[in-house]
Amino acid sequence: MGAGAVTPHTVRAELVEALGGSGGLRRRTLLAAGLPSATWPLAACRSGASLPPPATWAGSSPERGHRLRSPLPPLSSARPPRRAGALVLGGGVAGLSALRTLHAAGVQDAALLELEDSVGGNSRAHVLAGQACPVGAHYLPVPGLAAREVSEWLHEIGLMRFDALRGKSLPDERHLAHAPQERLWIDGHWQDGLLASTEGRPALAAQAQRFAQAVSQASHLGFAMPSQRAPFGAAHAALDAQTFAHWLQAQGLNDPHLLAYLDYACRDDYGAGLHTVSAWAGLHYFASRHGFKAPGTPLSEAEARSEGVFTWPEGNAWLVERLAAPLRAHLHPARTVLRVDEGKHGVDVWAWNEAKAELEHWQTPQVVMALPLFVSARVLANPLDALTKAVQGAHYAPWLVTHLQLSEALIDRPGMPPAWDSVAYAPAGSTSALGYVDNQHQSLRPDRGLHTGPGVISAYHALLESERAALYSQPAATWAQRVLADLRILHADIDDKVSAMALCRHGHAMRIPTPGTRSHPALAALRQQRGRIRFAHSELAGYSVFEEAFTLGWAAGQAAA
Ligand SMILES: Cc1cc2nc3c(=O)[nH]c(=O)nc-3n(C[C@H](O)[C@H](O)[C@H](O)COP(=O)(O)OP(=O)(O)OC[C@H]3O[C@@H](n4cnc5c(N)ncnc54)[C@H](O)[C@@H]3O)c2cc1C
Known part of the structure; x- marks a missing residue:
């Protein structure tokens, strides 16, 4: 309607x-x-x-996170060490994806330690009055070609299937957001979609067309989801050096209704508005996925499909449940990692067992740090130079x-x-x-x-x-x-x-992908890190979405296997 x-x-x-x-x-x-x-x-x-x-x-549980600021309990108080073929620290989407990859590669005794009582991180669920609802993330767009590991996994769990007759993969429509998807309360009534209607707003209509052209031109530079699958050249770096607001102004795109919509889009995906995020991030939002269509522009069938989003009452916790279920025996929730010490022959990890209120000691040849980087910087006994630089001035x-x-x-x-x-x-x-x-x-x-x-x-x-x-x-x-x-x-x-x-x-x-984040050399160095300790949190992409977390986890798991 x-x-x-x-x-x-x-x-x-x-x-x-x-x-x-x-x-x-x-x-x-x-x-x-x-x-x-x-x-x-x-x-x-x-x-x-x-x-x-x-x-x-x-x-x-903020008190668990704040445990990291307290003095360490005496390490000698820990029980005799437990051993794991590889240890994933942090049970968000990135950590679960890393563990899944390690197991698929044959590291059957790989284990995962997670601070909360359940895994999933920002993609967990809460239950209110018997109704599951998302603690954070609530949707996943139908993945494009670049997100191949995500797509393969969605096929594996039956959320997508290859239609041999039509020669393409199709999403299970029962799990796509039902229509109507979005509505905007403006001028005393609800309207369809989140961009203000262009009816009676000729300036908005014209600028929406121009923004669509600008996104289309930018797409030729190369944008992809996950972002590491796209090139990053001088033109990208120039976009990353300025705010989205600055770039829009330089294009003469200043219609207040267009800016309101773009600000909303940035806040929704990046947690900060167009005056804060980089122009690279502002364009990536559109160019890496479905583009931007000015109102009234017809969509092709493929474009309409690429605009679909999977969602559930509990949000992306639905996905987490399917990621975690086959790994359940190897998940160790309620373990707050306090210290990670790389030695000559392996890595020692100390974690606080929240249920038993005691220190645990783990030994492993390989660690995947799927923790926010500022947490990794705190728990690593000898943080790498790149890690220290990556968190300095981070927002x-x-x-x-x-x-x-x-x-x-x-x-x-x-x-x-x-x-x-x-x-x-x-x-x-x-x-x-x-x-x-x-x-x-x-x-x-x-x-x-x-x-x-x-x-x-x-x-x-x-x-x-x-x-x-x-x-x-x-x-x-x-x-x-x-x-x-x-x-x-x-x-x-x-x-x-x-x-x-x-x-x-x-x-x-x-x-927040502020100017300079996407091109930060320290983040690039951490993505390439070799040795016994690797990094896999979505933060390595400079911003946070399911596809980035899943793919970074997959890559770290592959490398550590
Ligand atoms: C409100 C909100 C809405 C969002 N909406 C969407 C959305 O709709 N779609 C989308 O794609 N993305 C969304 N996101 C982004 C979301 O962050 C990613 O999709 C994804 O869940 C990130 O996974 P991750 O593993 O990289 O990080 P995290 O989810 O941050 O996982 C890190 C894990 O490490 C654990 N940890 C931290 N410290 C320790 C410690 N010392 N010891 C042990 N474990 C520790 C944490 O508890 C957590 O489980 C949203 C995020 C938020 C906050």
């Missing part, structure tokens, strides 16, 4: 609006009290009569992912019906909010959905680095108010419908 269509929901919403909102005067009070992200002070709190919903922290985006349990359906408003992803229009640089995902959207049951009954939605915020400290010092209830203030823009009745909130905070969620 297109934008502006009249549905029973929109008729009901108009009636509610005409009557003064879901709660009459109370709604206006709430709206006045709720300040969205753009203007939000930490003390923001609604002044309505009802109590705020209970809000709790969920997801990661990491803090993220907040908030799951909201809805006790009943939300009232919808005019325009596009409920979609998988719902976002409020905001000028570039004005907000950290990224809208919310409806976790029931993929359900095939007609009684499940945002506007048909109870459920769980997940709101995303890519925060400023300056907000990281507050993420740990302020209570969950305070952050919950900020999230509600942002959602109130989209749903005036949200306060009446939320019965519980679970907030997943990620202090150093992902490396």
Whole structure:
């Protein structure tokens, strides 16, 4: 159904609006009290009569990560060492992929140590009120040709299959995001897609065309996902030396609605907006995957397929479960790696067993460090020069992912019906909010959905680095108010419908591809590192997505086998 269509929901919403909102005067009070992200002070709190919903922290265990800052327990207190043919440190997508590759190569006694109680890292799941939802990552685009290891694995688990009659691989459509995928709240109604409609906006229409041409031209330079499969020449380096905002300005691309859309895209993939990420990153987002089509440009069948994204209520935890299941006997969760010491004949690893509260000692000939680089730099007894340089001046985006349990359906408003992803229009640089995902959207049951009954939605915020400290010092209830203030823009009745909130905070969620990151010689050196210790975290790509993590893990596993 297109934008502006009249549905029973929109008729009901108009009636509610005409009557003064879901709660009459109370709604206006709430709206006045709720300040969205753009203007939000930490003390923001609604002044309505009802109590705020209970809000709790969920997801990661900051106290385990902070163990690294404490003095090491005496190494002599550890039990006799355990041995492994290879040891993978960190159980995110990169670590699991490395372990899978080691086992496939015949290193059957390879093992993995992970700090949290379950593997998956940023791609784990949380369960709220019986509904699985993503702690972080929620989708994987249908992989292109360059992501061949990802594609092979998706064939292996049945998510893609080769259609001999058509001579091409096809995704299992049941797992692709159902239509409608995205909608934007702008000028008092919901519209289809996340770029503001070009209807009545001729400047936007013209600039969208020009941006599409610029992306197409840039594509000829060579961009790929994963990024290491593309060339990196002087033209790429020039793009990497400037911000995306600077490059757009130089192209004369300054339409506020286009910039708002591009800023959203950068924040969604990189955790930071177009004034912060490099022009290489801004173009890579489009040129390495589906390109950019100006509104009204028809898509070929192949282009339409390449725009598809796999998603599940629990996000990419669905993929993690399939990656981890055959390796279960070799996964050692609740082990915080504290020290890694490379010797002449092997590597000694010390990890804190969180369940038994005791130090473990492991010995192995090969280690794959699938940890964020700043963690590797802390735990390595003798950090390499390249590692020290790679983390110096690095920027990491803090993220907040908030799951909201809805006790009943939300009232919808005019325009596009409920979609998988719902976002409020905001000028570039004005907000950290990224809208919310409806976790029931993929359900095939007609009684499940945002506007048909109870459920769980997940709101995303890519925060400023300056907000990281507050993420740990302020209570969950305070952050919950900020999230509600942002959602109130989209749903005036949200306060009446939320019965519980679970907030997943990620202090150093992902490396931001600021200018100079893609061409950083230290990151290149770590990708090429030979010897007993290799590196495999997605950070080596300078930013973080599933395809990069999986491929880097595969490459390190191959090399270590
Ligand atoms: C909010 C959010 C949304 C995202 N959305 C998407 C998305 O939709 N699609 C997408 O493709 N990507 C998304 N990403 C990017 C995501 O990070 C990657 O897809 C991928 O999960 C990264 O995997 P990784 O293994 O490189 O890193 P991580 O997930 O960071 O894994 C590192 C692992 O090391 C462990 N660890 C850390 N310290 C220690 C220690 N001392 N000892 C032992 N273990 C340790 C961690 O617990 C973690 O499990 C998102 C990320 C975030 C934060």
